[in-house]
Amino acid sequence: MAFGLLNTMLEKSETLLGSDHASVVSMNLFVALLCACIVLGHLLEETRWMNESITALIIGSCTGIVILLISGGKSSRILVFSEDLFFIYLLPPIIFNAGFQVKKKQFFRNFMTIMLFGAIGTLISFAIISLGAMHFFEKMNIGDLTISDYLAIGAIFSATDSVCTLQVLNKDETPLLYSLVFGEGVVNDATSVVLFNAIQRFDLTHINSTIVLEFAGNFFSLFILSTALGVAAGLLSAFTIKKLYFGKIKHSTDREVALMMLIAYLSYMLAELFHLSSILTVFFCGITMSHYTWHNVTDKSKVTTKHTFAALSFLAEIFIFLYVGMDALDIEKWDVVRNSPGQSIGVSAILLGLILLGRAAFVFPLSFLSNLTKFSPDEKIDWKKQVTIWWAGLMRGAVSMALAYNQFTTSGHTKLLGNAIMITSTITVVLFSTVVFGLLTKPLVKHLQPPSKKPSTPMSSFHEPLLNGDGDSSYIENHEPLHRTQGQSDYILEQITLRMFLSTPSRAIHHYWRRFDNAVMRRIFGGRGVSEVVPGSPIDTSVRQLWTEDVENKEQYAEP
Numbered sequence: 001m002a003f004g005l006l007n008t009m010l011e012k013s014e015t016l017l018g019s020d021h022a023s024v025v026s027m028n029l030f031v032a033l034l035c036a037c038i039v040l041g042h043l044l045e046e047t048r049w050m051n052e053s054i055t056a057l058i059i060g061s062c063t064g065i066v067i068l069l070i071s072g073g074k075s076s077r078i079l080v081f082s083e084d085l086f087f088i089y090l091l092p093p094i095i096f097n098a099g100f101q102v103k104k105k106q107f108f109r110n111f112m113t114i115m116l117f118g119a120i121g122t123l124i125s126f127a128i129i130s131l132g133a134m135h136f137f138e139k140m141n142i143g144d145l146t147i148s149d150y151l152a153i154g155a156i157f158s159a160t161d162s163v164c165t166l167q168v169l170n171k172d173e174t175p176l177l178y179s180l181v182f183g184e185g186v187v188n189d190a191t192s193v194v195l196f197n198a199i200q201r202f203d204l205t206h207i208n209s210t211i212v213l214e215f216a217g218n219f220f221s222l223f224i225l226s227t228a229l230g231v232a233a234g235l236l237s238a239f240t241i242k243k244l245y246f247g248k249i250k251h252s253t254d255r256e257v258a259l260m261m262l263i264a265y266l267s268y269m270l271a272e273l274f275h276l277s278s279i280l281t282v283f284f285c286g287i288t289m290s291h292y293t294w295h296n297v298t299d300k301s302k303v304t305t306k307h308t309f310a311a312l313s314f315l316a317e318i319f320i321f322l323y324v325g326m327d328a329l330d331i332e333k334w335d336v337v338r339n340s341p342g343q344s345i346g347v348s349a350i351l352l353g354l355i356l357l358g359r360a361a362f363v364f365p366l367s368f369l370s371n372l373t374k375f376s377p378d379e380k381i382d383w384k385k386q387v388t389i390w391w392a393g394l395m396r397g398a399v400s401m402a403l404a405y406n407q408f409t410t411s412g413h414t415k416l417l418g419n420a421i422m423i424t425s426t427i428t429v430v431l432f433s434t435v436v437f438g439l440l441t442k443p444l445v446k447h448l449q450p451p452s453k454k455p456s457t458p459m460s461s462f463h464e465p466l467l468n469g470d471g472d473s474s475y476i477e478n479h480e481p482l483h484r485t486q487g488q489s490d491y492i493l494e495q496i497t498l499r500m501f502l503s504t505p506s507r508a509i510h511h512y513w514r515r516f517d518n519a520v521m522r523r524i525f526g527g528r529g530v531s532e533v534v535p536g537s538p539i540d541t542s543v544r545q546l547w548t549e550d551v552e553n554k555e556q557y558a559e560p
Helices: 002-043 052-070 083-101 104-109 111-140 147-156 162-168 175-201 209-244 252-273 278-291 299-327 331-336 341-372 383-392 398-408 417-448 473-485 490-502 508-525 541-557
Strands: none
Touching (some): 002 052, 002 299, 083 252, 083 299, 083 398, 111 341, 147 398, 175 278, 175 383, 175 398, 398 417
16 A cells, blocks of 8 residues: 555656646747747847737747647647736736836826727727627627627727837837827726626626616726826835935845835736726836836936836737737637638628727727817827827737636636637737738838938927927027037936926916925925935036926926
């Protein structure tokens, strides 16, 4: 008996060792593929058509084909797509870095338009896709789909891929478009996830006015509470770092960066814990940290945080697309729909058509409404920008994949025909929209929004109407002698452009917010022009004094 027990234990240990070895091999292969994606993405950076998202998808798909051939058609993946891995580990650094690096002046200047597109637009797209799917799929007899399934399909395919958009549009070449499409993408993802969770939470077999009101109240409360939690987490980090003042201690950079990362991730996980929108929470946490916390840390920490958050976001983006490309060839899902390929293709085509229609149904009408509130022609969304916004938001990505897996699989597996068709159709839509629409987005943007032929100077970014209203060319003219006499110092140029920016009038709400921010918020939580200068900083004393005076006198008009 003892020998039998020993043999059993040895067999189990061998199995565990074998599984551990397989995991090590898988991770080695995946890390090598990540390196290949970065290298090829760098080599193809100047290509008019390719970007790193498409490169990662193609490499992932090719790797899946190779594994499929080696395994004799049994498997095509080294990692199983997991919605937990996506939402808990990969999405947070992407969304946080987007909030941390976002140009706040642009984002809040277009906040109402972004909310119009991101919230109202997503609801319009959700309704069109849900009704269209219900109308066509019932006639195709693809399986027993319930009303909740059809509404979930609307939420799944209303979620645009903000990761794709970030890599396709350039915030320096097209700042207005980048601000609108990306801002809409963040709110859109949050709205889609909230819709999806509400669909699973409510009994939708008998919809009435009470359920509709509860649904609406749940959505708005989630939005407000999620935003408040993100802002609170950002303020907590700012207050903590300002009071502890790590700058006076050796190795302070390690502590400051670690604390910022942990509090940001804590805000995301708290939102998950309390069933709020973690996407909105971590996004506004990033905005708040960049506005207050970042100015409280040492110069080394400023550089470190900027590049650390950007690198983590970059790796997560590449990981996601490689992951999706590899999982797309999972033989189990395609086995179920092998006898009905026409249905799968038909469902994919219908979904793509509904996505095109659903996006057009809100981009053009809501752009018209938004233009009614704009007084300057430069701030209006002309038809070329509208076409670009419509096209750039057609891509679907890992958010759609994760939600589809949640709705139509059990632990990543499914044997039901209707569910398998929806999974394979989601994969098809994600691959087609990312590759085809993604390939065409760059040339389309260059055709509709050609880059300016003016020489690039440190002043150029402040000529954008989004940032500077009608412009203030007189300020540049008045300060050109100062610019010539003091040379091309980066810091002096920064002061000149900031002075020009501070002298630009702003709207009343923004004016009063700046006054409150300067008088109360920055005195408590720190911020630009208020936080102490770290000893040993290379900033010249006289220039620092000029900066402080400018901030105290004019900062109510500055970028938040």
